[in-house]
Amino acid sequence: MTDLLAARAQMAMSLAFHILFAIVGMAMPLLMVIAERLHQRTGESIYRELADRWSKGTAIMFAVGAVSGTVLSFELGLLWPQFMAFAGPIIGMPFSLEGFAFFLEAIFLGIFLYGRDRVSPRVHLLSGVMVLLAGTASAAFVLCANAWMNTPTGFTGSPAAGVTGVDPFAAMWNPAAFSEVLHMTCAAFASVGFAVAGIHAAMLLRGVRRELHRPALKIALAVGAAFALLQPITGDVAAKHVAEHQPIKLAAMEGHWDTERGAPFRIFGWPDEQAEETRWSIEVPYLLSFLAHGDPRAEVVGLKEFPRDERPPVAVVHVAFQIMVGCGLVMIAVAGIGAVFAARRRELPAWYLRLLVVSAPLGVVAIEAGWTVTEVGRQPWIVQGILRTADAVTPTPHLVIPFLAFTGLYVLLGVTVIVLLRRVVFAADRRQAVPYDMSDRTSAEVPR
Template sequence: MSDLLAARSQMAMSLAFHIVFACIGIGMPLLMVISEGLWLKTKNNVYLVLAKKWAKGTAIMFAVGAVSGTVLSFELGLLWPQFMLHAGPIIGMPFSLEGFAFFLEAIFLGIYLYGWDRVKPKVHWFSGIMVMLSGMFSGIFVVMANAWMNSPVGFEFVDGKFTQIDPYAAMFNPLAWNYALHMTLAAFVSVAFVVAGIHAFVLLKKPHSEFHYCALKIALYVGIVTAILQPISGDLTAKNTAVHQPAKLAAMEAHWETEKGASLNIGGWPDEEKEQTIYAIKIPYLLSFLAFGKFNAEVKGLKEFPKENRPPVAVVHIAFQIMVGCGTFLMFLGVLAAYFFIRKQAINDKRWFLKLLVLAAPLGFIATEAGWTVTEVGRQPWVIYNIMRTSEAVTDMPNLVVPFIVFTILYIFLFVMVVYLMRLYVMNSYED
C-alpha cells in the first residue's frame, strides 16, 4: 500500500466513523426538543420520560463523536500538511465557527442533561433548542469548508500561491448552501428512521405500548418531512454539480460520451478500460433534464476529460446508486406513513409496516456514507478541485500504513464498544 493510499484510507475510515456521530448530534436534539415540547403542552409524562431517555443516549454518542472529531482535526494537519498550509487561511473561518458551535453545544447539552430540576421547564426546553441549533450549525460550517474544496473561490492562484484571499466568498461558495442543506436533511432522515426502527421493533412485541408508539410517531413525523425534502435538495445539488464539477457528475452517472439529450443510467457497471457502462437501464433524455432542466441540454461525458483527471468511475457510480436507492425507499416509507397519519390509521397494528421500518432503520446512514463517498471520491484526483492534487497535499512522512493499521484497530474496538453500550442502554431503557 502506497503512503498516499494509506493516508486516504485512514482519512476515509475516520470520516466514515465520525459522520455517524455527527448525524446523531444533529438529529437527536430535534427529537428531544419535540418530545419535551409535547410534554410542556400536554403534561403527558410519557413525553417527559422519552425526552430524558433520548437525552442520555445522545450524551453517549456526543462523547464518542467529540473524540472522533478531534482525531479528524489532527489528521488534517498531520496527513495533509500542504493542503492545510495553503487552504488553512481560506477556510479557517468556517472551521473556527464550527469550534464555537461545538462549545455551545457542549455547554447547553450539560444544562439539558443536569438541569431538569435546576432550571425552569421553559428555560430547560430552550437549552435543548440551543443544543439542536448549535449541533446543526456545527455540521453546516464543516460542510461549507468541504464545499469549498469542491468549488474553490475567494482567492487568486498565482505562481502556485494563494493571494487576494476573501474568506467570506470562500465560505459562501457556490456549493455551500446545497451541500449544507443536503447533509443536514440527511442527518435528520438517518436519525429519524433509526429511532423509528428501534421503537417499531419493540412495538412488534408490545403493540399497545404508549411509550413506544409516541416515540415512533415523533420519529416518523420528522422522517416524513425530511425524507420527502431530501430528493429535492439532492436534485438542486446535482444541478450545481453539473455546472461546477462536470467530471464528478459524469462519474456519478457513468456517462462517457458528451451528448445532447443524454440518457440516465440506472444501475449498470462502468467498464473503465472499454469506457462504457454495461447492464444499465437507460432512460432517454432524463439526465439532460435532471442536470440542466432541458431535455436537449448537452451533458459532458467522461471522455471529455483526460484519464488522469477522472475520478474512479465504478466507486462513484455504485455509491451514487446506493445513495439514491436508499433515499428513494425511505421517501416511499415517509409517504406511506403520511398516508396512514392523514387517514388516522394506527400504525402499531400494521405489523408489516413495522417490519419494513425495522429493515429500513440503517438505510439512512448507509445513504449518508455512500453520499460522502460520492462527494470525496468524485472529487479525485483533486483535494482542491482543479487547483491542488491529493498527491501534492499528502505528508512526506513514510510508512503511513502503520498509523492506518493502528487507527483501524482502534476504530473497530470503539465501534464494538459503542454497539455493546447502546445495546445495553436500549435494552435497559426501553423496558416499560
C-alpha cells in the same frame, strides 16, 4: 498498500465513522425538543421519559463524536500537511466557527441533561432548541469548508506560490456551500428519524413498553418521513450545482462517457473504464439532461472530454450514486406509506413495523454512499483543479501503521458506544421484553 492509499483509506475510514455521530448531533436534538414540548404542553410523564432517554443517547454519541472529530483534526495536519499549508488560511474561519458552535452545543446539552429541576421549563426547552441550532450550525460550518474543496474561491495565489490574499467570507460561502449544506442537513434528519423509528418499531414488535415506544415511533417517523419526502428537492438543487461546477463528477455519477444532447439517465450498469462505456444499464431517455439542466434537450458533458488522469474512479462513484439514490427512493416509499396511514388515522400494522425495522439503516447507508460520491468524485484533486491529492500527502513513510492503529481505535470506540447505549438507554427495555408469537399478528393486535 502504498502510503498514498493508506492515507486516503485512513481519512475515508475516519470520515465514515465520524459522520455517524455528526448526523446524530444534528437531528436527535429535534426529537428531544419535540418530546419535551409535548411533555410541557400535555403534562404526560411518558414524553418526559422520552426526552430524557433521547438526550442521554445524544450525550453518549456527542462524547464519542468529540473524540473521533479530534482525531480527524489531527489527521488533516499529519496526513495532508501540504493541503493544510495551502488551505489553512482560507478555510480557517469555518473551522473556528465550528469549534465555537461545538462548545455552545456542549454547554446547552449539559443544561438540558442536568437542569430540568434547576431551571424553568421555558429555559429547559430553550436549551434543547440551542442544542439543535448549535449542532446543525457546527455541521454546516464543516460542510462549508468541504464545499470549498469542491469549488475553491475567495483567495489569490497557488499551492506553489502561496496564498497572497484571502476573503474568508467568499471562501466560506463558495458556490457549493448552499447545496451541500442543504442536502446533507436534510439527509441527516431523514436518516436519524428512520433509524430511531426502526429501533422503536422493533421494541413494539417485541412487546416492550408500548405506552412509551408507540409515541416515540410516531415522533421519529414523522421527522424521518418529512425530510425523506423533501430530500428529492435538495437532491435536485445539488445535482444542478454539480452539473454546472463539476461536470466530470456528474458524468462519473452517471457513467456518462459521450457528450450529447438529450442524455439518458442510467439505472444500474457497470462502467468499463478501459472500453469507456457503461454496460448493462437501463436508460431513461432525456432524463439526465432534464435533471442536470432543466431542459430535456440540454447538452451533458461526457467523461471522454477529460484526460484519463483527471477522471475519478468511475465505477466507485457510479455504484455509490446508485446506492444513494436507491436507498432514498425506498425511504420515500416507506414514508409515503406511513403518511397514508397517518392521513387515515389508522394503526400501523405489524408488517409496516417490520418494514420500518428493515428500513432503519437505509438513511445511514445513503449518507455514506453520498459522501463517497462527493469525495471520490473529486479525485484526483483534493482541491478541485488546484491541488492534487497525491501532491498533498505527507512524505512520512509506513502510513499503513497509523491506518491499522486508528482502525483499532474506531473498533474500540464503536464497541464502547454500543455497550453504553445498551446500559444507559435500553437496559430497562431489555428487562421488560415480552417474547411472543408474531406469526398471525394482525393490525388489530398492534399496540394502540
